[in-house]
Amino acid sequence: MAYDVAALEKLIEQFQKIPSIGRKTAQRMAFHVLDLTDEQAQEFANAIIDAHTKIHHCALCHNLTENELCPVCESVNRDHATVCVVEEPRDVLAMERMREFNGVYHVLHGVISPMNGIGPEQLTIKNLIERVSDGNIAEVIMATNPTIEGDTTAMYISKLIKPFGVKVTRLAYGIPVGADIEYADDVTLMRALSGRSEL
Amino acid sequence: MAYDVAALEKLIEQFQKIPSIGRKTAQRMAFHVLDLTDEQAQEFANAIIDAHTKIHHCALCHNLTENELCPVCESVNRDHATVCVVEEPRDVLAMERMREFNGVYHVLHGVISPMNGIGPEQLTIKNLIERVSDGNIAEVIMATNPTIEGDTTAMYISKLIKPFGVKVTRLAYGIPVGADIEYADDVTLMRALSGRSEL
Numbered sequence: 001m002a003y004d005v006a007a008l009e010k011l012i013e014q015f016q017k018i019p020s021i022g023r024k025t026a027q028r029m030a031f032h033v034l035d036l037t038d039e040q041a042q043e044f045a046n047a048i049i050d051a052h053t054k055i056h057h058c059a060l061c062h063n064l065t066e067n068e069l070c071p072v073c074e075s076v077n078r079d080h081a082t083v084c085v086v087e088e089p090r091d092v093l094a095m096e097r098m099r100e101f102n103g104v105y106h107v108l109h110g111v112i113s114p115m116n117g118i119g120p121e122q123l124t125i126k127n128l129i130e131r132v133s134d135g136n137i138a139e140v141i142m143a144t145n146p147t148i149e150g151d152t153t154a155m156y157i158s159k160l161i162k163p164f165g166v167k168v169t170r171l172a173y174g175i176p177v178g179a180d181i182e183y184a185d186d187v188t189l190m191r192a193l194s195g196r197s198e199l
Numbered sequence: 200m201a202y203d204v205a206a207l208e209k210l211i212e213q214f215q216k217i218p219s220i221g222r223k224t225a226q227r228m229a230f231h232v233l234d235l236t237d238e239q240a241q242e243f244a245n246a247i248i249d250a251h252t253k254i255h256h257c258a259l260c261h262n263l264t265e266n267e268l269c270p271v272c273e274s275v276n277r278d279h280a281t282v283c284v285v286e287e288p289r290d291v292l293a294m295e296r297m298r299e300f301n302g303v304y305h306v307l308h309g310v311i312s313p314m315n316g317i318g319p320e321q322l323t324i325k326n327l328i329e330r331v332s333d334g335n336i337a338e339v340i341m342a343t344n345p346t347i348e349g350d351t352t353a354m355y356i357s358k359l360i361k362p363f364g365v366k367v368t369r370l371a372y373g374i375p376v377g378a379d380i381e382y383a384d385d386v387t388l389m390r391a392l393s394g395r396s397e398l
Contacts, residue, residue: 005263011250014243018231020224024382031289032217033247034263036255041251044213046242048232051210052240055233064204064233090230 008034060131062107062124064089072096072104079103081138085128085157087111087145095143103141106131111149112156125157136175141166146173146191207233245387259330260308261323263288271295271303271321278302280337284327286310289381293340297385299392302340305330307386311355326354331363338366340392344379361395 008030014025033041057063058070061083065071072078072092079125082103086092108123110161120126131137141163144150174192175184185193207229214225232240256262259270260282264270271277271291281302285291291304307322319325330336339360343349357367369392383391 005254005265005269007246007250007265008263011246014246020227025219027289027292028219029217030250031248036251038251043398045215045247047210048244048247051206051232052235052237053230054206054283064207066204066206066365070204088230088263090226091393093226119269159387 007093013135022141055132057107057109061105063092063105063111083137083139084132084141084143085154086143087150087153091143100143103139104142108144109154111144111147111153111188112148120156123153125160128157132161132166135165137167142168142170169182217349231311256306256308258308260304261308261326262291276301280335281340282327282330282336282338283340283342284353285342286349288380290342293381293383293388297388297392299389302338305339305367307343309353310343310346310352312348319355324359327356328359331360334363338363338368341367341369 004054009031011030012023012026015021015029018026021029033044035045040167054066055064059068060066060073060185062086063070063071063072067074073080079102082096083106084093084101084103085106085108087108087110095101095105106124106128108125108128110118110123112118112120112123128140132140140157142154144154151158154170157168161168172195173188174195175188188192209223210229210232211222213249214220214228215222217225220228232243235243237308253265254263255265257264257272258267259272260269262269262271266273278301282305283300283302284305285294285309286307286309288306291306294300294304305323305327307324307327309322311317311319311322327339331339339356341353341357343353353369354377357369360367
């Protein structure tokens with residue numbers, strides 16, 4: 001390209017590195033940055049650096065936090081005997097949005113995936129077992145995704161936890177509320193059938 | 200939301216300010232930033248600041264550049280007697296991608312739009328007339344978008360330029376009416392260029 005502004009090109013490249021962002025979107029985003037005031041651009045850059053330096057893992061549940069413990073683990077209003085195990089911090093956001101779950105979390109930061117070279121030791125499973133072995137936990141709810149890796153990880157963890165006499169449950173999987181049975185995929189429908197409950 | 204990390208929330212907000220980026224995408228982008236190494240995050244932040252401090256308007260054509268003049272205006276290999284007038288810098292990117300146009304540009308940075316309170320004086324029309332009045336320009340190609348505002352702006356500018364005895368042409372309507380030049384495919388854009396008509 002004859003017209004090539006290095007600083008603009010670099011910024012487009014940065015945006016393009018984000019998963020699911022293509023060249024056109026990255027370009028539009030870069031032009032948005034150019035339209036900002038100097039102050040707004042500084043704010044944007046600071047937000048990136050701040051997020052990076054301030055946010056780390058909660059010492060207990062490994063969710064993202066700016067403090068030693070995350071707000072959920074610190075709260076006295078939460079039921080610390082019920083632990084919901086999720087794959088990623090974004091799953092905690094989804095659970096919290098529902099405003100229905102009053103327990104605490106444990107974030108694995110991934111799933112067991114031999115295909116991608118990820119074994120149990122790369123996840124926070126050891127820390128979860130430590131929490132369970134401390135003896136104050138009554139139930140562990142496995143809320144990993146209903147994928148092969150998610151299911152495998154849930155099975156693996158439940159086998160490690162059961163010897164401690166702790167109840168291990170799994171989120172129900174079935175047809176989403178409001179969806180049509182006609183359009184449900186076979187696997188979902190199979191799960192909905194096998195997980196059917198008495199009326 | 201009980202789970203609320205201020206630094207993360209701020210970063211999500213920054214991404215969400217970008218047009219066409221919704222909450223979910225902004226969240227995914229913020230999590231991408233957290234996954235970067237410290238060095239990569241610093242690079243990202245620098246790219247934003249750099250783009251903002253280094254990039255300004257070319258003194259001649261008002262395209263984006265890091266120098267006094269943009270590479271196109273500085274080039275001795277371009278035909279400086281043919282000026283292509285576009286709305287935005289991204290339109291220059293589209294024209295250059297085609298590798299068919301060898302003239303120079305003039306970027307208006309908008310279109311006349313009374314509905315949005317944008318009159319001719321907010322655009323770089325005065326600078327264009329100055330360029331034309333200097334006497335070295337043989338043809339001005341109006342490449343504003345085929346919208347009501349784009350057409351109006353093209354007509355307005357052509358009336359100002361014609362008294363100087365300069366040929367004024369308009370890109371052919373090979374571009375689908377109502378669409379954006381930025382998103383035109385190369386072949387459509389090429390046909391629009393070769394089929395340009397005199398205004």
